[in-house]
Amino acid sequence: MNRFKKVLRAVLLAPVALFLLFEEWGWEPLAAAFAALGRLPWWGRLERWITRLPPWAALLAFGVPVLALIPVKLLALYLFGLGHVTVGLALILAAKLTGTALAARLFQLTQPALMQMPWFARLYTPWKAWKDKIMAQARASWPWRTARRFKMRIKLAGARFLAALKAALS
Known part of the structure; x- marks a missing residue:
């Protein structure tokens, strides 16, 4: 029975591990790419403004853009249903990369405020x-x-x- 538990755990954790590996692979480089935008004057001002947000506003600043990508992903699923697999796949990939980059950078900016909650x-x-x-x-x-x-x-x-x-x- 113990061996069965180990195999079952490995099977169930495999998708989670793959998700974490993608997040780990993408998190730092994509956050760095977004951070490079901070050299633009208006983007730098926006980032400084985000870092000064109170905790409740930091939660909104972090969560709302990430949640805003859900309709894009649903559109991709709709496109899959219509048979536009390539376009749907490209949209999912673009949303995942953009979402990861945005979430990573926003988390870097808002983590100190979020940890106050x-x-x-x-x-x-x-x-x-x-x-x-x-x-x-x-x-x-x-x-x-x-x-x-x-x-x-x-x-x-x-x-x-x-x-x-x-x-x-x-």
Whole structure:
């Protein structure tokens, strides 16, 4: 029975782990991409304004844009139903990337205010600990380590290729 529980847990946690891996992969780079917009004067003013919001307004600033993407995702499902699979898939992908980037940046800006709300801090702290534990297990796994080595080889080969191309063109 204990072995069955382990297998069942692994099967049930696999989709959650994949979701967390996507969020982890996308969260930092996409937040950084959005943060780069902060160099634009009006965008920088908007970000500074968001960081000064009181907790209740920070919750709205974080939640409303993320929730606003739900109709876009529903439109994509509607397009799937009409047989427009490519357009629907592109819309889902664009909404996911945009939503992740927006959520990541907004969370960076609003987290200090959000953590002032006891109920948010009470929910976020164990969630973060659980997520970090799952991510540590994923990073320690053989597939993760193998993929990381492969990624480093590809990156190194790309750098070598670019250096050779640059040398050939000079």
